Amino acid sequence: MLARSLAAISKRSSVARRCFSAEGGPYEHRAVSAETLATLKELFGDRVSTAASVREHHGTDESYHAPCPPDVVVYADSTEEVSTILKLCSATKTPIIPFGAGSSLEGHISALHGGIALDLTNMKSILSVEQENMSCRVQCGVTRLQLESELRATGLFFPVDPGADATLGGMVATNASGTTTVRYGNMKSNVLGLTAVMADGRIIRTGSKARKSSAGYDLTRLLIGSEGTLAVVTEVELRLQGVPEAHKIAVCSFPTIQDAVDTCTVIMQMGIPVSRMELMDHKAIEATNKYSKLNNIVSPCLVIELNGTPEEIAHHTGTVQALAEDYSVQRMSWAETEEDRKELLKARHSAWYATMNLVPGSRALSTDVCVPLSNLTQVIGDTQADLEASGLVGTIVGHVGDGNFHVMLPFLHEDEPKVREFSDRLVERALAAEGTCTGEHGIGSGKIKYLRMEHGDSVDVMQTIKHALDPHNILNPSKLF
């Protein structure tokens, strides 16, 4: 068994391996050596795999980027095992790519240089829940829905919802956020501390159970969003929220994007604590009407959710209603019951599949930018015009309370260059509007050139930190930089 694997590995190493990403390639193959593989097998037995299907799975995310499999997949069960593996990788300069749900969108988990995919999905224990402190500690492989279900009886919930059933470790890696961020913040606001393993295998703990601290450099927030390039996060201490007594949702159709965004802006300025505020453009409404057999007005739409006590909701309902009317709302449907709510949310929830359905047999770009609220209407309008002019089919949905929106763009293979050019222009537009090239998906290998466009010389400072903490560049190499 071992002999066969070694043979397979050495065969693979001798074959020219050509991995590409949006940013370049082919990348130098830093293959896992036969000795390293033997050591891994000795230590982890059948939790080491070189099977093609397993490797393939671990090199593939949910994006349109070309997959790139690792040489070996290892399943770790504990922080100490992660430390052992990193010591080995450090000694042998072997690339290592942490792997959770594989739901990232910018080629984050591609093994561009080969190496080891470190599968952390066995680490799925909820280690403690402290109701009085409104916090819990989980292993990195716990998924969002698992956590939601295990917290149900406590009256508490973890508010960050990126859509996908990502692992909490993955959500740390990309600084996930989503529909509820307008109310509860992103991962940076909702993580109290971490256990992480550094490139050389050292195990550190950052943060504490306290809700705030001024004790030293904020390693917690340095690691959040670092995409597995600085350390492997193995445990996460999360801040929880009380489950609100009630929810209420409105779907509001506006004549123009401007009206929808203006309504959103004034709701933010007035500090109305909406728990969700999602924009769908008319193309997204058109697509979801067709896909889910709905009958929404084909015009820009805001989905607004309120939560809290019935009295709070009643109070804010009136204000939101009045504000939307100020901005010429055409139709405003409020859901009171859970069933109504599900019906109203159908459009938002089916947006991705409805969009994919527009171009049968397509792959899709799902990109995200985030801009100041003051420039949001302009940037969305220009983006719609660009789509139109390019002859591309795309829908726009967004967490607009934060100025964050996605373009979902299904395309056929021959249109890929056109799509990449569109993506370039979208980012240029967002940066010209003083925004960011990604609000929540991260850089991965797909947005590397944009990172420099956005942050200029700051990127050198980031790279200095990377070199200092990972001198052999073993942690998820060729991501971010």
Added chain:
Amino acid sequence: MLARSLAAISKRSSVARRCFSAEGGPYEHRAVSAETLATLKELFGDRVSTAASVREHHGTDESYHAPCPPDVVVYADSTEEVSTILKLCSATKTPIIPFGAGSSLEGHISALHGGIALDLTNMKSILSVEQENMSCRVQCGVTRLQLESELRATGLFFPVDPGADATLGGMVATNASGTTTVRYGNMKSNVLGLTAVMADGRIIRTGSKARKSSAGYDLTRLLIGSEGTLAVVTEVELRLQGVPEAHKIAVCSFPTIQDAVDTCTVIMQMGIPVSRMELMDHKAIEATNKYSKLNNIVSPCLVIELNGTPEEIAHHTGTVQALAEDYSVQRMSWAETEEDRKELLKARHSAWYATMNLVPGSRALSTDVCVPLSNLTQVIGDTQADLEASGLVGTIVGHVGDGNFHVMLPFLHEDEPKVREFSDRLVERALAAEGTCTGEHGIGSGKIKYLRMEHGDSVDVMQTIKHALDPHNILNPSKLF
């Protein structure tokens, strides 16, 4: 003039300079050389000072730590000037200590190794206010009250309130927070981006005007709380909030700390959006009764503030009232008018001076720890017992919605060792309760040994980052580490 200064400097360099801090000393004097001083004079003219009174002022903060003056004070007017000065310091390995309001509390601005105090108080322009985006950009020398006053006409405000009229740059340096953090978060939640000058003089911009980003390492939050040891922050982009329509305050007396903290915990769990929730222990009430001639019940007290629309306030008033009654509240006074409000807040506002007044002719320790809410009652109770047993006089006030509290402890010179031992035990207690050695004051030179107690090997990672970004250790040396 120049000759006299040079003579003064060289005389000073030859004198044995003995600077001590809580953590050690005497520190090696890395004096500003005559050439460096001459260059500074040439570049900055009368914005360079070696006058004893000026130097003294710049080595003194508001803490009980021994002052330690710099050799030279330079007043910078722009980011470019800061860059010039840092290039010079980098080339000559001269220590440089950024200086704002001097209101920090852990010896942050002591020139332990001599060098240059970089006074940034001339940089006090509000560069832009974007109402629609609810953000503004300020130079680092703008103070909190200046900003409050200049924003008044916009209907927006910056919510972080550390008490002192600190500069925004200083508030970034220590990751300031305060009474309103329970609602609006600390500096990390309310800063969108920075302009900073690195040790070698490079100017970088971090973050953007977008409300969130996943683009690369979060240098913004790495610099927040780094106490001038990684870079000099010269501009800050701030997130603003809409001014609430109304405020309402209650002062609630409870039989025990447990009752007060339980009330606070359940308010947090229910997600009631209090804008302030401050605890004062019976000693603080006693002191303020005496100092401000008030008549509050001498027992633990919560000051709870609600803000929002009158309807929201009315709704939450009922809930807060009912909860406090569940926990045996003895007296609950609500202020409706601005005058009533000021009267009720007198106790909280005068707590510092009232405490100082308990021991005439004293200096005072003002320390802060932050613990999980679930351990707060125990930690405060043990701390009160410790004060009693040590024969020390101290009051406790705290931002208890966050688990953060201060001990204010006036003492006479001969009691300093006893006070330091008390402070050690307080921090040990907070760490044993899984909290942090400082919720908002920072480490400075005063809490260095606690940083290692709290973060263990993580401190090595912090130091690796420090060495990578400031290889000659010129930026605020012997702070944090």
